[in-house]
């Protein structure tokens with residue numbers, strides 16, 4: 059195993075640490091179960107040798123019958139041995155199967171949970187770049203390969219290796235020539251299995267591709283059925299589907315032919331070995347070099363030996379593909395989290411709200427500056443309205459305040475402390491946010507409102523909803539506060555979702571408020587209700603409000619105008635004429 063693979067394997071073992079004992083028990087049971095496999099033909103051997111040919115019983119059984127044994131007892135003993143071994147073997151299988159399931163599922167659960175937890179803590183820049191599908195695939199499918207590797211690949215590999223070695227050892231003790239002959243068959247058999255496995259894999263992939271081609275024809279046709287009908291193309295599309303479906307049949311036939319040939323060759327190989335052993339064995343028995351019972355054991359092992367060889371060969375190559383998937387899952391683990399645990403952070407002191415931005419610049423991509431040279435001083439209780447045309451950097455400024463991203467240069471201070479020196483979750487806890495598209499979770503209205511403070515009482519939830527002008531519509535819903543909002547709040551209107559988001563901000567009671575276009579997707583009537591609720595919410599809190607609606611700006615005492623990432627002006631306590639001027643400018647821009 060290359061060094062990298064070995065390092066990865068060690069990482070997997072460390073990840074599996076809480077289950078080492080369980081995995082150890084499974085290995086032990088598997089190895090013990092091998093002795094039962096070996097003992098399987100013993101009953102038959104005793105029946106043949108001691109029942110019919112009057113040979114003495116094997117030493118470890120003879121001790122139980124000091125006075126000798128009659129034919130009837132030998133028969134009963136053989137039958138009892140066959141039954142007893144089968145019973146034990148199946149009990150073992152049952153226990154091992156259950157333990158494998160417990161260990162496998164727990165391994166996956168722990169790995170997935172750790173990975174999920176880690177992914178949530180990756181920077182927003184990472185999520186923006188990678189998207190969600192890739193992370194989802196790695197957590198859902200790649201991580202599950204930890205079970206495949208340890209339980210499906212390695213456990214059977216250990217068991218089969220021990221079984222194979224033990225069978226060869228027993229055979230060797232009975233007849234060295236036979237075991238050496240069998241050893242000679244193993245290398246070509248391994249080669250044959252490896253070559254065939256690679257070929258089958260490719261053929262199965264081809265079958266899957268043909269199947270998905272046939273499916274896509276169906277999908278396309280049923281999705282565009284009106285056009286198909288209007289052009290009268292039904293028969294041609296049916297032919298197109300049949301052509302693709304025929305490729306599936308051809309592919310399946312190729313797999314079937316290859317498998318049939320493989321099993322024919324393997325079957326013949328073992329028939330030749332069995333015939334050879336019978337031929338040589340017959341003379342050995344005739345010349346008293348071996349008993350018939352011993353030959354029976356050897357032939358039984360020959361019949362069983364293909365299983366372990368097959369398992370070992372296939373699993374060695376499957377381990378490679380499991381490790382490749384696990385590597386992808388670990389690659390996600392190795393992405394640095396946004397919070398650097400190595401840096402000592404101070405707890406956030408009680409927020410007074412003095413924000414100071416000094417020469418702050420920022421770029422998502424070094425080639426394009428989004429904010430540059432931002433200088434701003436805010437006093438406790440200030441309500442800052444941020445305006446500017448689309449793409450001017452308003453939301454990016456909020457992202458910097460929330461530490462979703464870090465400035466490329468410059469500093470942001472809160473009450474004299476660099477915000478990067480404050481513990482991240484402690485810092486973010488000082489904020490409540492309301493976005494243009496509020497994100498609700500698929501639980502009840504009450505749980506959504508109490509999201510930032512799950513311990514809130516029902517009275518507090520109702521009070522927050524009343525403050526957010528939401529109580530009335532909530533009470534009109536069939537289950538009131540216990541109504542399920544559906545995925546992302548799909549069962550509620552935009553205005554209702556927004557008021558829930560405002561209630562959520564009320565209940566969090568954070569000293570700093572960020573609002574990003576909270577009213578821009580609402581109709582006029584709803585907007586008025588939301589503005590009224592926001593008016594109550596901003597009282598006594600440091601507020602950053604991004605908006606295109608200049609009416610909403612009347613709630614603010616400072617206006618910051620951004621264009622192309624730079625400050626155009628910052629006006630404290632603007633006169634109504636200033637706002638009117640900005641309104642005129644915006645109307646002009648919109649007309650353009």
Ligand SMILES: Nc1ncnc2c1ncn2[C@@H]1O[C@H](COP(=O)(O)OP(=O)(O)OP(=O)(O)O)[C@@H](O)[C@H]1O
Nearest residue numbers: 186422423428446447448449450451452453454455
């Ligand atoms: N995650 C991102 N990655 C790269 N570029 C981004 C990202 N988010 C925004 N930008 C770019 O940064 C610039 C500023 O975007 P930002 O969203 O801050 O503007 P905005 O003033 O809030 O615009 P709008 O009013 O349309 O919401 C834009 O050019 C935008 O394309």
